Amino acid sequence: MTSSTTTVDPAAGNTLRRDRPRLVDATVRVLLVAASLVSVATTVGIVVALVEPAIEFFGEINFTRFLTEKSWGPQFATPSYGIVPLLVATVEITLIALIIAIPLGLGSAIYLAEYASNRTRKVLKPILELLAGVPTVVYGFIALAALSPLLRDNVPGFAGLEFQNMLVAGVAMGIMIVPTIASISEDAMAAVPHSLREGAYALASSKMQVATRVVVPAAVSGIVAAIVLGISRAIGETMIVTIAGGLSSDHPEFNPLHGAATMTAYIAAIAQGDVPVGTVDYNSIFAVGVVLFALTFVLNAFSIRLVRKFREVYE
């Protein structure tokens, strides 16, 4: 630190005094701290923006109604305020996405980390990163305009598929999070020290045994972190479900062939309209937002801890 150089003993004869005060260094420090505070202000801003209208919302709507009512419809003729249908749709789409993304993502990660040659990996890893950058409206469009008609018209048993439905939204979301899961699990597997693998080979393990019984268990915290992050992204994803997932929320919808609104889809749908500030309709956006924020916050915190753990062990 710069301040330490000033504290040379002035009583001694040969003082190492500065020729001028270091204004630049001091100013820079203030600037740096100010810039760092922007992210703190962001978090505070998010909490304030969410909590204030949410408190207003719960001032009018009983919290038990919010948890127990089976229908969500602040706009209905007889308004209802049960979060359950939104949660059911969110969980359902997330599960469909995970069924697609976990096998594909983990399979790709094990392939990249354990089987692919260095040259193949050098080509494939950047492609994976490129795919992770595809905007989510694109996935939404693909789900609505390609996957849905494809399933409905060509696959027997899917004739009852609604125009917007949770199945294709979930599938598109699954395809979306494959790169996330693959990339982070691959990092975790690559961090497993070679000595572990070599030990297993010395005991006559096959490559598959090394991959499944040594590398995957050793990297498990990173793999779980990747999956949790995938879940968090799926829960928070908005455009795919807004475009392809449907908007009904009058009852908990368990049939994936039907459409239903997730928490994010509801927020997007209501915020698009011109809802007057201060009404229950307007405040309901924030009440749902609080639940969404809390849920993803817990998942992210969990995932961050896990990642830190695998870093501590092997790096």
Next chain:
Amino acid sequence: MTAQDVRLDTGTRVSDHGLALTRRKVRVGDAVFKLALQTCFLIGFAVLAALLTWVIYKGWNRLDPRLWTNMPVRRISQIDRAGVQSAIMGTVWVISLTAVICLPIGVLSAIYLEEYADRNRWYNRILELNIQNLAGVPSIVFGILGLGIVARRFGLGFTVITAAIILSLLVLPVVIIATREAIRAVPQSIRQASYALGATKWQTVSRQVLPSAVPGIATGSILALSRAIGEAAPLVVLGAVTYITFNPDGIKSSYTVLPIQIYQFISLPQEGYKDLAAAAIVLLLGIVILMNSVAIFLRNKFQKRW
């Protein structure tokens, strides 16, 4: 990897020589497992490649200068004259402003955390955790922040500047994390040499550390901006979904951007709008993939190995 291969090879060679170390059974499982893994990778790729090809095919007839010279139209009878110029110009405005806001803040913040912050202080640890957490906050929650605070309380309304501020905050963690990694990769010896020559802390950081970290910072910045370009959810909340047939003329102007315009076209029932949406997607994907490729290329090419 090579070490393992060698080990496996020697294993087989031993058995070929007819020594006692023969395998009990042929490892069919291994081959099947490898095939399954490759299939996983291929499915992920092939499905996405097929779908993206379909998008290009669908938008092909609309991929001509009309797309960027004309404005969106409301009536389906005029669909042949429709384009997305206002959305392209909106994206240029919003993203340029986003770069101006988020890159300096992100880089300065990263310098503080890497070079100045004492990691044993609780507030610095909280700062760090906070940034990691922000990286995982759903983008629509940032939209709510914009709606409640920036647009309403600050009174900036649904304008270009509100959109740029919110997108800046959204991608700030990406810039900070990438910049920190780039700074951390600069070896300590360079800093010590600089101090030994009598440089101050800031002189060391600004003249030695930062120039060495430029490729990493550039990569992170480009990735962050390309994410901002494709982001639609927070802007949906921030009143971007309106019918805009003019280019923005300032930071207080109403606006639309490419992903929002695409979303609007998709929401309309007529097939003509879907084709137009596909063409606009090809344009958007082209921009995003180009930017990401440049970023990845920069990182792989100029990343210094100390």
